[in-house]
Amino acid sequence: MRSRPKPGPCPCSSRQPVFLPSLPLPLSCSLSISLSDLVPLPGLTPENNKLLFYRLIDFDADKFNFTAGIKVFFMVADCRFATENDGRMSDGEIPIFDMAGYTLRHLTKTVLSSLRVYMKFVQEAHPVRLKEVHVLNCPSYLDKVLTVVKPFIKSEVFKLIHFHLPNAETPFKHFPRSMLPEEYGGQAGKMSELKQQWMQLLKEQRDYLMDGQNWQLNKAKKLSNSSSSNRRSSTSSTSHAASVAQSLKNLEID
Numbered sequence: 001m002r003s004r005p006k007p008g009p010c011p012c013s014s015r016q017p018v019f020l021p022s023l024p025l026p027l028s029c030s031l032s033i034s035l036s037d038l039v040p041l042p043g044l045t046p047e048n049n050k051l052l053f054y055r056l057i058d059f060d061a062d063k064f065n066f067t068a069g070i071k072v073f074f075m076v077a078d079c080r081f082a083t084e085n086d087g088r089m090s091d092g093e094i095p096i097f098d099m100a101g102y103t104l105r106h107l108t109k110t111v112l113s114s115l116r117v118y119m120k121f122v123q124e125a126h127p128v129r130l131k132e133v134h135v136l137n138c139p140s141y142l143d144k145v146l147t148v149v150k151p152f153i154k155s156e157v158f159k160l161i162h163f164h165l166p167n168a169e170t171p172f173k174h175f176p177r178s179m180l181p182e183e184y185g186g187q188a189g190k191m192s193e194l195k196q197q198w199m200q201l202l203k204e205q206r207d208y209l210m211d212g213q214n215w216q217l218n219k220a221k222k223l224s225n226s227s228s229s230n231r232r233s234s235t236s237s238t239s240h241a242a243s244v245a246q247s248l249k250n251l252e253i254d
């Protein structure tokens with residue numbers, strides 16, 4: 001059994017005040033929690049990987065707050081690494097995104113600056129090994145979604161993404177159905193109960209989440225390994241996706 005190391009500060013959060021935690025949760029985050037589920041599922045796959053499940057439960061795009069959702073992700077992620085989980089660490093992580101109810105109107109709510117920070121964190125700073133990513137119930141307009149997000153995804157990470165059509169059985173070639181919540185034919189329990197357990201953990205970890213020292217970098221120790229070419233590439237990707245997102249926002253969407 002491996003002991004869980006004490007979590008360090010989140011390097012992306014420390015540079016982005018909008019992502020700093022606060023409890024009680026601000027209204028935007030509380031609303032995001034009520035509109036969606038972001039739940040680490042219990043147990044590990046036969047390959048010793050952890051499943052992280054995300055879905056919308058309220059499909060009203062007018063209520064959707066992209067940045068608040070990412071802030072909730074950061075808080076759940078740090079809460080996970082501050083607590084014991086299943087008594088041992090996993091060898092990797094498999095996020096599962098259910099796109100049921102996600103529309104083009106949701107896509108127009110994407111905040112590119114928040115997306116850039118989020119993608120940089122999960123690809124460069126998140127202290128887990130990303131094994132696979134599964135996207136369930138892919139819509140017919142998936143290509144438009146990818147046009148916005150793909151510029152921020154490294155090629156080696158994009159190769160890990162598996163896209164599944166509605167009612168497909170293909171996801172269960174990669175992880176056991178039994179590990180999913182009851183709503184998806186699994187045996188992990190009801191999603192609402194799993195979510196409530198994590199909300200309780202957030203409350204119990206209040207002191208840790210509120211400690212500002214956990215959200216600051218020691219700049220004297222920070223290693224700078226980004227080149228000017230990388231910065232130009234990032235700027236180009238952001239500009240490209242920004243123009244696409246702006247075009248989508250100008251659409252008349254039913």
